[in-house]
Amino acid sequence: MIFLRFFVGVALLMPLGAQAHEVYVSNERDNTVSVIDSATWEVTRTFPVGRRPRGLTFSKDGRRLFVCASDSDAVQVIDPDTGKLLHDLPSGEDPEQFSLAPDGKTLFIANENNATTTVVDADTRKVLAQIDVGIEPEGMAVSPDGKLAVTTSETTNMVHWIDTGTLQATDATPVGQRPRHAEFTRDGRRLWVSSEIGGTVAVIDVATRRVIETIGFEIKGISGDRIQPVGIALAEDGRSAFVALGPSDRVAVVDTESFKVKAYILVGRRVWHVAALPGGERLVTTNGVSGDVTVIDAGSLKAIRSIKVGRYPWGAAVRPVAGVRSAGAAE
């Protein structure tokens, strides 16, 4: 009886359709994570993590937060409710970004300093393999069916394809200078890769591993070499891609059919990454130099709010809520 009442009470408190979410942001220079409540868009908590935190992501059930503490040479597993460190995972040297496979336990980690991808079983905390890839691997993604992993190497300028069954690198696709981030489409047929110095985004056909489109950007009044694509978020409806353009302080919105840029949204300074909230109505960006997070309204394609966080915010991840499909985290 008591339990029943409790559940009814909780259900009444939740407005239909507009569930509040928690957005976790890694502050690279402060060695902290800021937690933002999407109902109020305020920072509710900030907790310390390892040194130079960059990529972060959640377990499927939202109960564990994984953080790449690159200067601590560890992936930290944290209880998001308390901010307490549960344990470290062996990560290899200088973990920069990572991606959790759909099996919920295999973590693919890009080790920027030593040209490897480390594969870790997050449950047993064992290293399954270390795979040689190009120099300065950074972007990391696993295909929705879990069969492929990719990493982008920033100085080798390639996408490396890893067979998750054999845990071996099977092929490499050259892309523009300094590829930083990779994102599979939800159907797994295409891979979007940003090239920071090349100033482009490559769309790759996964079956043939060939670049089918190279998207360039032009912003009036901003010199071309300030346009440096890094983070990519693909909208839930599959129609738009949001690309963070670094020191141009803008996010480009790209039509995923025509590959045309629909809009440039002015956000904070040196925007690193973008993450979409479930439901598709809101996105957040991390702005390294201005030390804040911008909230974007996906309908009007406008920045509607900015939230001060720590120094040099880098990654953002939305905590999955039980029963709601995660929009995926931006590492």
Add this chain to the structure above:
Amino acid sequence: MPKRADLTEGGRGAFGRHVLPALLLAFVVLSASSVQAAPPASPTLTIHYVERRVERPTPLNNEPPIPDDEGLRGAELGLRDGNATGRFVGLSFALKPTVIEPGADLQAALAALARESGPLRFLVVNAPADDLLAIADAPETREAVTLNVGAPDVRLRDRDCRARLLHVLPSRDMLTDALAQLLLYKRWNRLLLVSGPGADDALYADALRKSAKKFGARIVAEASFDARGADLRDSALKEFALITRGPEHDVVAVADERAEFGANLVYNTASPRPVVGTQGLTPTAWGRPVEAWAAVQLQGRFAKLASRPMGAIDWAGWMAVHAVTEAATQLKSSDPAAIRDLLLSKKFEVGGFKGRALSFRPWNGQLRQPVFVLWPGAVVAAAPVEGFLHRRTELDTLGLDEPESACRAFGGNG
């Protein structure tokens, strides 16, 4: 089988049990890529590193001496990086260093090198301007692309330019333009210039004068100083106060390329003014405090290899080899003619840990690049400084622009 760079070193000892032996892994990568119809392995492409060693004065203040392997170690890192990348497209590279001692016959050394190695196709040269030109003009290098990593002389990018001679190191005027931009930005417009007696010092001072004029700064007074014959340890306090006494100025600019007195001028000026130029606040292609734009990664790899910080000429050595191997990788080919054509073409772009795509200027072969303005403790700015605009790219606010260069060797312009 491609060379395997440093992939077996460091960072994975704890997981040794899980790691396939390095050679086996390399085999797997190779066999897998051959299954995936990667291009067949090409012959190894040899890049020559040629250095004319120069005598250097003894350090004045117990500074670490300029390393004997400055430049070479950078080129070696470029080779490692190039091989780590090239193996994914069936390419491998080799670096063959040749050091010519002071006074030794350069022509004979080149002839011997060509006899031993066959046709020379890519040369990374760390040598003074006259030696560099002699190398570029030698019959042995007729087919070669020569990349200059040691000579900042403006004339090499101007009337003394050569087709197929590319300049990776910034020219003196790119350096002084970078400094002048920062001074203007800070409104430190009035310079008091102190020059040393060397020919290089005169060239640096000349570049400073031109940069001041180009951006609207003013040299209010000039003095010369010759450290030879004086013991600075005794006389600095008095002598520098005398020569830096002059009309109102914002900074004391120093032209002392051999570091014979400039470091001692800092904090020894008559008025409390910063020292800028070859010492103090210095414009340079690279330096120890450079960390932005992932430079920390390159700095870390270099420190691991050379056990010392990376200097400007080291960076140029790395950059030169990186440019060649990157062009080959983009082409997936070790054909020297194709690589040369790509390097010299307008569409070639390459990263260099400076936050922008770098490319060679088609009118004189100079690598466009940001220049850091730094002191040993920190980077103060990276030029082009905010607000200095150019219709093509802001990078072309540094050094000789197309209409200003007398170079015609590259054809098609001027």
